[in-house]
Amino acid sequence: MPEATLLLQFLVTGAGTGCVYGLVAIGFCVIYNASGIVNFAQGSFVMLGGVVTYSLWHALHLPLAVAALGAIIVSVALGVLTDLLVVRPLWHRRATMFVMILATLAVQIVVERLTLIVVGDAPMSLPPILSRGPIHLGPIVLDTQVAFIFAVSLLLVAGLRLFFTRTATGRAMRACSIDRDAAALLGIPVSRLVAVGFALSAAIGAIAGILVTPTQYTAYNLGVPFAISGFIAAILGGFGNPFGAFLGGLMLGITQSLATVAFGAGTRNVFSLAVLLIFLLLRPQGLLGTAKT
């Protein structure tokens, strides 16, 4: 049945993109949990992941893996600087959440413009990280880069789960997300953990950007679309739950892919937003979230 095979094929491709959305969504959740801030600069980590990797690889002729590592480090530095220079001073001044969110949006715009000045507006792409032919699973063809995305995403999600349940720092971050004042009373340095949260989600965002670039392309202005998809995925998953966010990402990727097959590529955003609206109306707590009043 070629029809069914095609459908499966689109499901797999959609799930691959969905993993990337899921990773971006996890980035939102990690910062939100640690600080209560929705960090709209999340997209700039994703964009820098791709753009910096490309630049180091293409201009400096570094091996791809080294370039990728460099991009992760640049993103992490940006994340920590965003926290230290923007979020923390506002925090100490007891700024409202609205102000903080606008400030992160400003960071997004500044990073985007600086990137435009430094590397220009040409789209860039990377070769697949594993260079071998596609994998055949029965009738389905699995692109190696998509397989690589699956593998890295699952490893990251499993690693994060261990971090949040098994390490003292991870547990303390969860405690902060539940009750920051109570955490501080236990001697937990809440603002330092917010910095760790920014570093962690910058790294995850950069990895998402590196993973996705070989399957399409990247450019200075690609952060925002990914941030929007990741943000929708985070809401679908129940904002604040990293694993729900990842599932939300998968769901969004698959929805977009199916919408593309059924109604054409122009409708994918219509369907993303439709799914978001349906969730907001029928299950506002998201896939794995608990209702907040």
Next chain:
Amino acid sequence: MTALLELQGLHACYGQVEALHGVDLSVGAGEMVAVLGPNGAGKSTLLRAVMGQVATAGSIRFEGASVAYAPTHRRAALGMVMVPEGRGIFGPMTVDENLSLGGWTQRGCVAAQRGRVLDLFPRLRERLGQLAGSLSGGEQQMLAIGRAMMMQPRLLMLDEPSLGLAPRLAAAILEALGELNRNGLGILLVEQRAPLALRLARRAYVLRLGNVVAQTQPGETLTQDQLGRLYLA
């Protein structure tokens, strides 16, 4: 001998509103001191001020050193441990995880203290894997105190530990605090149930509208009549 905790002229504000207007208070080493007062007197604000959770002016000394400018987590690491109003339990985490978070400042050597805490509250031992939010009110209070004890406090401050508990359970909790105090722990206890608190505490302060309006000396007790007048006057 320097006092464990010494407050002088302590003011605390929420934004423009001042909630404490110059409070003097001290807790000696190994002493149990009660803070009484009606709703809205500023009792919780007093403990938050001591921990640096509201804006303050005035002097806060712990074991002789000023901590007025230290952030909350640093005060906690010094051994100033507060169980807040509402207990501050992490409901979506297990009892065990809550207890180990109490060991954050201890880094490493928590096993022995964990054993002592579970001996003090054997009920917690049976519920280690359970989510803290699913514990009964009394058990949550035991967990809050147990978690505080994991920090090996030098001064334990509690905000209405008996709130919402049946009288017998409240008495049991306060009895456990009395036991800790007899072993040498300094305790600052905020309570609305004055009779319970006064039975255990060596001294008491009565707070009203952000001021200390009465205080007792060791051995002195407030009669029901005096208390009533302080609360209502």
